[in-house]
Amino acid sequence: MKSAEQINPRLLDLWTTSDEYRRIYQTQDEVETIVRLMEMPGAAALVDIGCGNGAFAIACARANAACRVWAFDALESAVTECRARAGDLIRAGRFTAGVAWGERIPLADASVDRVLCRSVLHHLADADALYREIARLLRPGGLLLLQAPCNYWPKRWGRVIGELYRVFDDSHPRQYHQPADVIAGLNVAGLAMQSAACWPYPWEDLKPAEVEFIKRHGAEARFQLSRGEDGKWNCSLYWVRVLARRM
Numbered sequence: 500m501k502s503a504e505q506i507n508p509r510l511l512d513l514w515t516t517s518d519e520y521r522r523i524y525q526t527q528d529e530v531e532t533i534v535r536l537m538e539m540p541g542a543a544a545l546v547d548i549g550c551g552n553g554a555f556a557i558a559c560a561r562a563n564a565a566c567r568v569w570a571f572d573a574l575e576s577a578v579t580e581c582r583a584r585a586g587d588l589i590r591a592g593r594f595t596a597g598v599a600w601g602e603r604i605p606l607a608d609a610s611v612d613r614v615l616c617r618s619v620l621h622h623l624a625d626a627d628a629l630y631r632e633i634a635r636l637l638r639p640g641g642l643l644l645l646q647a648p649c650n651y652w653p654k655r656w657g658r659v660i661g662e663l664y665r666v667f668d669d670s671h672p673r674q675y676h677q678p679a680d681v682i683a684g685l686n687v688a689g690l691a692m693q694s695a696a697c698w699p700y701p702w703e704d705l706k707p708a709e710v711e712f713i714k715r716h717g718a719e720a721r722f723q724l725s726r727g728e729d730g731k732w733n734c735s736l737y738w739v740r741v742l743a744r745r746m
Contacts, residue, residue: 500605502575502598509670512576515552523701524618525554536644536742537613539563544611546571546636548601548629549619553581556596556615560588566613569606571599602628604636612641620647620681621673630688637745643690644742650675651697651737652721659716660736666708678739690743699723699735 503510514520533555537545539562547556550570560568568588572578581596588594599605601619614633623629633643650657657675664673676684682692705713705724710732713724723735 500598500600500603502578503573503600504575507670510574511668511670512574513668515574515577515580519703521552521554523703525552530554530558533615533617533644533646534558534562537615538642539566539613542566542613545569545613545615546604546606546611548604548614548616548633549573549622550581550596551577551618553577553584553596555617556581557585557588557594559613559615560585560594564593566593568594569604569611570594570596571601571604572596573598573600602632604632606636608635609638611636612638614641614643616643617646618648620645621649621675622671624672624674626674626676626681627684627688630684630690633685634688634690634745637690639745641745642693642742643685643745644740645681645685646738646740647681648675648700649681649697649737649739650677656718656721659718663709663712666712667706676739678741681739681741685741685743689746691746693742693744695739695741697737697739700738701733701735703731703733705732705734 537559539559542563544567545559547570550556550572553570556568556570570581575598578596578598585594660675661673678697713722726732
């Protein structure tokens with residue numbers, strides 16, 4: 500299977516080896532929270548869809564030595580980093596990392612009882628295809644943790660957020676869904692919501708073009724645009740996290 504970089508040479512891996520990304524989005528507290536929510540003591544098989552550098556999949560694997568873990572990402576560079584970090588787990592036969600698209604995971608139907616999908620949904624053109632794939636992979640009663648940047652406001656703001664990110668990275672479009680639409684889409688696919696939460700996350704050190712875009716769209720208050728004492732501009736957007744069970 501071709502990696503995302505092979506299909507789109509303009510695509511840059513801005514996350515796998517980024518110290519800033521790890522500092523903001525892969526804190527120890529966040530890793531521990533994900534492991535706890537995945538209910539790892541009772542897990543037999545887990546797949547991480549969009550594993551990135553493997554921080555969360557590897558932590559889940561280390562939390563339960565009896566759990567078989569697969570980690571997939573569309574970026575070859577991410578998979579390479581994930582394999583390097585999970586070397587001991589791979590040698591023990593407990594962990595596999597490979598290139599795969601979120602809508603086409605190379606595992607059998609009902610092959611896992613845990614699915615982790617973090618910071619992937621907004622990169623995909625067809626959210627429903629992802630939901631159906633997750634439902635296909637999960638055994639009845641299996642647990643999904645889906646977390647992604649979202650559109651916390653009326654629907655039209657999803658397009659504005661997507662355009663803002665194109666100012667930052669024009670390699671591909673992004674889709675920002677309202678939390679209610681995510682929950683409804685999962686339900687149609689056969690995944691019943693167990694809990695859901697939204698909270699703001701920071702976007703630090705905005706470039707002048709990004710600041711100008713926010714001001715041009717009158718979104719200063721909505722996106723909490725502010726300038727720190729160091730002169731850097733920052734704003735906040737929102738995560739959604741949904742825990743759901745396969746019906």
